[in-house]
Amino acid sequence: MLDMHRPGHRAMVETAEKDAPPMPGGNMQRQDTSLTDAQKRAFQQNEADFAKLEEQMRSVEEAATARLSASGLEFDEDRRNCYLCLCSGFESSGSSTRPSTRCANCPHQMTRHAGHQ
Numbered sequence: 001m002l003d004m005h006r007p008g009h010r011a012m013v014e015t016a017e018k019d020a021p022p023m024p025g026g027n028m029q030r031q032d033t034s035l036t037d038a039q040k041r042a043f044q045q046n047e048a049d050f051a052k053l054e055e056q057m058r059s060v061e062e063a064a065t066a067r068l069s070a071s072g073l074e075f076d077e078d079r080r081n082c083y084l085c086l087c088s089g090f091e092s093s094g095s096s097t098r099p100s101t102r103c104a105n106c107p108h109q110m111t112r113h114a115g116h117q
Helices: 007-019 037-070
Strands: none
Touching: none
C-alpha cells in the first residue's frame, strides 16, 4: 500500500498522476481525442439528463419549501432543514475522510435537505 508520508511513495504517486490519461467526462469542455464517437455521445446525453434532473430537483425543492411554509414551518437554508422531517439540519453521518450523504440527525439523504446543491 502506498504511504504518502514516505518520500519514495509520494514521488510514485505524483509521477502516476502526472502520466495518467485524463478522466473521461472530467472536463466536458476539453476535447479528448481518445474517446470514440459513441462514448462522446454517451457523455453528452448523460450531461443533458443530469441537467434535466437538476432542474426537476430545483422545482421539487421549491414546491416542498412553499408547501412547508404554507403549513407554518419556516426554512433556514443555512441550517439545511430536512424536507421530510423536523431534524435539526443536515450533518453528514460519515467522517471527515469518508463523508456520507446520509444525515446524522435523521434517516434521510442529503438531497432531501435544503441547500444541498
